[in-house]
Amino acid sequence: MSKKIIIAEDSNIMQSLTKKILSQLKYEITPVKNGQEVLDTISNEVYDLILLDINMPVMDGMECVRSIRAMDGIQKDIPIIVITGNGDDYTEEDFEAVGINAFVPKPIDYDSLLKQVKKVINDN
Secondary structure (H helix, E strand, O other), X not given: OOOEEEEEOOOHXXXXXXXXXXXXXXXXXXXXXXXXXXXXXXXXXXXXXXXXXXXOOOOOHHHHHHHXXXXXXXXXXXXXXXXXXXXXXXXXXXXXXXXXXXXXXXXXXXXXXXXXXXXXXXXX
């Protein structure tokens, strides 16, 4: 059974590239544009991973992670990898404090991203 991944990214180009690469590995991808759409999506279905941009409209990535980790049920434990071009604005401790499992800087090194994805969702 294929792993289900949400890609939360407001850039169509970044979302399309990431989706294309992960789809080649037979992951089932659900694209969304902001943190609120992530919350709406995981309230209806179980996912194996969320790839989350930090800077998005409506609800940013950090607020989204805090909301997910405050949920009841299995959603609160979904692994989250954040993707950001503003990594200098945050420390690893900031990410750990809200419950982020890993972080990938932009511009994305897709080999590094794939390595992180496989590690976080235990897909060898």
